[in-house]
Amino acid sequence: MSNTLVLIGTDAAGAARSSAAGLIAAAAGLGTPVAVAVVTPGTGDALAAQLGALGAAQVYLAETDAAGSLLVGPQLEALAAASAALSPTAILVENSVEGRDVAGRLAVRLGAALFVDAVDVAVVGGATTTTHSVFGGAYTVQSTTPGSLAIVTIRTGAIDARADAATAAITRLPVSVSEATSATIDAITVSTEVSSRPELRGAKTIVSGGRGVGSKENFHIVEELADALGAAVGASRAAVDAGYVPQSFQVGQTGSTVAPQLYIAVGISGAIQHRAGMQTSKTIVAIDKDPEAPIFEIADFGIVGDLFTVVPRVIAALDARAK
Amino acid sequence: MKIIVLVKQVPDTWGERKLNPTTGWVERDPRDAVVDEINERALEVALAHKDRAKDTEVVVLSMGPASATEALRKGLAMGADSAVHVLDDSLAGADLGLTAAVLSAAIASIGFDLVIAGNESTDGRGGVIPAMIAEHLGLPVLTALDNPVLTDASVSGDRGIESASMTAHAALPAVISISEAAPEARFPGFKGIMTAKKKPLTVVTVASLGMDAAATGSRNTIVSVAERPARTGGRKVVDDGTAATELVEFLAAGRLI
Numbered sequence: 001m002s003n004t005l006v007l008i009g010t011d012a013a014g015a016a017r018s019s020a021a022g023l024i025a026a027a028a029g030l031g032t033p034v035a036v037a038v039v040t041p042g043t044g045d046a047l048a049a050q051l052g053a054l055g056a057a058q059v060y061l062a063e064t065d066a067a068g069s070l071l072v073g074p075q076l077e078a079l080a081a082a083s084a085a086l087s088p089t090a091i092l093v094e095n096s097v098e099g100r101d102v103a104g105r106l107a108v109r110l111g112a113a114l115f116v117d118a119v120d121v122a123v124v125g126g127a128t129t130t131t132h133s134v135f136g137g138a139y140t141v142q143s144t145t146p147g148s149l150a151i152v153t154i155r156t157g158a159i160d161a162r163a164d165a166a167t168a169a170i171t172r173l174p175v176s177v178s179e180a181t182s183a184t185i186d187a188i189t190v191s192t193e194v195s196s197r198p199e200l201r202g203a204k205t206i207v208s209g210g211r212g213v214g215s216k217e218n219f220h221i222v223e224e225l226a227d228a229l230g231a232a233v234g235a236s237r238a239a240v241d242a243g244y245v246p247q248s249f250q251v252g253q254t255g256s257t258v259a260p261q262l263y264i265a266v267g268i269s270g271a272i273q274h275r276a277g278m279q280t281s282k283t284i285v286a287i288d289k290d291p292e293a294p295i296f297e298i299a300d301f302g303i304v305g306d307l308f309t310v311v312p313r314v315i316a317a318l319d320a321r322a323k
Numbered sequence: 324m325k326i327i328v329l330v331k332q333v334p335d336t337w338g339e340r341k342l343n344p345t346t347g348w349v350e351r352d353p354r355d356a357v358v359d360e361i362n363e364r365a366l367e368v369a370l371a372h373k374d375r376a377k378d379t380e381v382v383v384l385s386m387g388p389a390s391a392t393e394a395l396r397k398g399l400a401m402g403a404d405s406a407v408h409v410l411d412d413s414l415a416g417a418d419l420g421l422t423a424a425v426l427s428a429a430i431a432s433i434g435f436d437l438v439i440a441g442n443e444s445t446d447g448r449g450g451v452i453p454a455m456i457a458e459h460l461g462l463p464v465l466t467a468l469d470n471p472v473l474t475d476a477s478v479s480g481d482r483g484i485e486s487a488s489m490t491a492h493a494a495l496p497a498v499i500s501i502s503e504a505a506p507e508a509r510f511p512g513f514k515g516i517m518t519a520k521k522k523p524l525t526v527v528t529v530a531s532l533g534m535d536a537a538a539t540g541s542r543n544t545i546v547s548v549a550e551r552p553a554r555t556g557g558r559k560v561v562d563d564g565t566a567a568t569e570l571v572e573f574l575a576a577g578r579l580i
Contacts, residue, residue, distance in 0.1 A: 009485070017485065071491055072454070097442075097450075097467050097484050105464070107420060113542040114419050116449045129546060139342045142546040153451075183465040186479070190487045199485070204580070222326030229580065231518070247503045248483055253336040254445055254503065261580045265566060273336055279554055283577060285570065287338035291561070293520075298554040301573050305562025313567030318580065321571060 002031040002089040002244045005060075005082055007075060007102060008051060008227045009094055010037060016050050017317070022159030024055045024122055030090050030128065030249070030297065033094045033163065034058040036082045036311040038074040038122055040066045047084035048170045055163025059170050060085075066177040073182030074316045077104040077175040080203050084117065085173070088149065090128045092121070095153035103153050111284065128152070136257050136276030157202025200249070203232035205262045206281075209250055210236035210274070211286055212267020212307060221311050223267050228318045236265075252277035270295025324475065324495075326369040327430055328403065329440040329452070330362045332394040337443050347418050347545035349446050353390035358397050361441030363508035365501050370402045370509065372473045377560055380404050382433055386414060386425055392524065399519035400511035406524040407433060413529055424457035428532040430456065431573040436528065437478060438498040442467045453500040463493035469504035487495040 004027035004118070009017040020035070027033035028131040035056035037047055041063040062078030079091060079102065091106065093099040095117045105112035115121075120131040128150035128258045132141045142151075156285055198207065207229065209222035219239075235249040236255070251258055251275045263281035268274060270286070270293055286299035286306050296302040303310055328476035334340045335357045341350040366383065373379040383398035385391045386409035392490065409429050414421065430438055443450035450466075459463035468480035478499055479492035493499070511519070529535075558573070560566050575579045 010537045012487070066451075071489075091537050097482065100450045101454040101464060101466055103457040104419075104423075104451030107451075108423060108458035114451060114455075115543065116419070116451055124546075134342060135340050138340075138551055139553065140547075140549045141342070141347050143543050145542050145544060147542050162512070171492065177419075181461055181463055183463045183491050186490040188487050188489050250503075262332060262574070271337065274337055276340075280551075283579060284554075287572075293557075296559050297556045299559070300557035301561040301570060302556065303562055303566045304559065304572060305566055310562055310567055313564075313569055317567050317571040321580070 003086040004030045004032065005079060005086065005091040006033060006035050006056070007079055007091070007093045007099065008035050008037040009098060010047065012188065014043065014047060016054070016093070017046060018049065019156050021054045021162055022157070023092050023094060023154055024051070025161040025163040026154060027090070027092050027157045028055055029161070030123055032057050032120065032233040034060060034082065034086060034088070036060045036062065036078050038062045038064065038078050040065060040067045048067050048168055052168030053165045055166055056168045057166050059168040061170060061171070061172045062175045064175050064177055069185055070102045070177050070179065070182040071179040071185055072098070074107060074175065075106050076109070077177050079106050079175055081175050083110060083143070088123070088167050091149070091151045093151070093153050093292065099153055103151050105153045109195040110149060112149040112151045113147045115143055115150060115152045117155050118152050119155050120268045121152050121154065134278065135163045136253065136278070137259065137280030138276065140245055174266060180317050197226065198230070198232040198257060200232045200234055200251070200256050203258070203260050204232035205253070206228050206234050206258055206260045207264045208234035208268060209230045209239055209265060210268030211237060211242060212269070213244060219244045220307065225264065225266065225311050225315055228315045236268045265299070266311060268295055269293040270298070324372070325380045325382070325434060325470050326372065326379070326437045326439060327382045327384050327433055327435045328362065328366045328398065329426065329438065330366070330383050330394050330398055331359045331444050332356045332391045333359045333444055333446040340446065342548055344548055344550065346416060346565065347548040349545070351388065356393065358394040359441060359444050361445070361501070361503060363401070363504070364505045365439045366398055366401055366403065367506055367508040368471050368501055370474050371506070382407060384426070384429055384433065384536050385409070386422065386429070388415070393456065393548050395524055396519055397502060397511060399524070401520045402515060402516040406523060407458050408526045409528070410526050411528045419449055419455065420450055420542055425529065425532065425534065426452065427459035428525060428534050430462065432532060433483070436495045436548045437473070440498070440500040442500045442502050457498040460498070462465055463497045463524060464489055464499070465493045465497060466500040467502045468499055468547055469502050470498060471501060471505070507568050
């Protein structure tokens with residue numbers, strides 16, 4: 001069976017990012033999943049065990065002192081070295097800021113076809129074939145390549161499948177990273193503020209606020225509903241432009257594209273700009289005072305009313321139910 | 324310092340965007356075409372540096388159909404010194420690999436100290452072109468900067484990565500991209516619009532860049548394109564004081580809470 005490499009991103013503590021499970025499962029559907037991670041020399045045993053439990057048949061630990069100090073280069077050299085050793089037919093990377101940088105450089109380095117933001121990947125008729133959800137899910141596009149190697153970035157949270165646990169064979173390979181072609185990391189600040197809520201991308205439930213929330217001070221009403229549901233917090237472009245929340249909260253054609261099980265739009269009229277970022281959510285709930293708001297055209301459950309009255313009642317009803 | 328800013332003409336995000344059902348390519352109606360806003364912010368970074376260091380030269384570069392001239396003219400009106408347009412019918416439907424190769428050749432022919440791009444276009448949303456160009460040119464890449472700080476020798480800034488914030492720097496020459504948190508772009512003034520007409524706009528082709536289009540052809544093939552049926556609305560209630568309870572019952576029935 002052909003090898004599929006998976007680049008594993010790690011958090012500040014050296015553990016695999018939550019995306020690892022889906023990426024390894026996707027790789028297992030294509031061939032033998034080989035996890036590739038960058039570590040400082042002599043470390044990574046716990047990480048390798050974790051990756052085996054997630055289904056990696058092999059774990060390549062690329063050892064370099066540049067881990068954590070040089071940007072992109074360590075992961076790039078790790079994948080290039082593992083690729084030279086294992087001749088994979090596909091290399092899977094999370095469609096994150098860092099993952100895309102590595103995938104882009106690697107595709108040029110190896111002369112491979114590059115597919116970005118895939119929501120699924122499979123072997124069809126012997127060729128790696130990717131599925132993409134385009135323009136917020138308005139279109140589904142499938143792509144392939146006549147080439148022998150496909151590098152694919154996978155949308156965060158898109159793969160629900162999980163692979164069976166395996167006992168991974170561990171290979172350590174030293175890699176050298178050129179300082180001349182890498183940017184240097186000066187500091188990483190883990191944001192503790194947002195860690196109490198799920199990440200927007202990949203969240204099962206999202207509560208978003210729009211212009212109707214009225215002010216930065218009022219936005220806590222959206223956050224309280226999110227916390228009552230264990231949800232991530234999002235916002236429309238209008239709310240971001242008005243300065244209620246930072247740009248990282250934005251859901252829409254600019255900003256994040258999300259597809260949670262439940263999406264609750266609070267005070268959002270539903271311009272195309274916003275709808276295109278959330279219209280493939282499984283269930284959509286809208287709360288807005290304007291009965292003609294376009295958001296109601298796609299909402300499974302819409303409430304026409306004053307959000308400042310409705311939302312506290314919803315929170316109270318959720319609390320009552322929890323007791 | 325010589326700065327090249329990458330500019331892409333895209334369909335307006337406030338309108339409905341479509342794919343061609345046969346080719347899978349984005350339908351590019353010139354009437355709805357705008358400069359991608361993130362590129363205007365990228366240009367603003369270069370122009371703000373030019374405001375401080377008068378010897379800065381700013382070149383806007385775009386690969387695209389004939390209508391992309393409009394995007395470049397806007398860049399010139401905002402304050403760029405010159406423009407280069409890669410215009411070649413053989414590039415219609417170019418994949419990421421071909422696009423990066425052609426832009427890299429154009430960038431190398433122009434000469435530069437810094438390349439500034441947006442973190443991702445609003446149509447393709449690939450977000451990989453800056454890294455691909457950096458690999459072609461053998462340079463560091465520093466993407467998604469919120470607040471790039473330029474000196475004669477280096478570029479630095481903060482970038483939001485997954486659940487963390489990173490500060491990083493690179494020596495010049497380098498390729499960077501900026502995030503939507505970068506400052507908003509200036510509007511072209513009347514004087515800018517008038518002088519833009521006199522600024523040089525050079526048109527280049529794949530052949531004039533010394534490239535062989537056949538050797539760098541697209542590797543990605545679109546297998547199928549399917550349009551999703553329009554979503555329809557469900558229950559809509561006007562709040563009479565009981566809507567909140569109804570909603571919670573609806574969520575519970577769907578096992579969503």
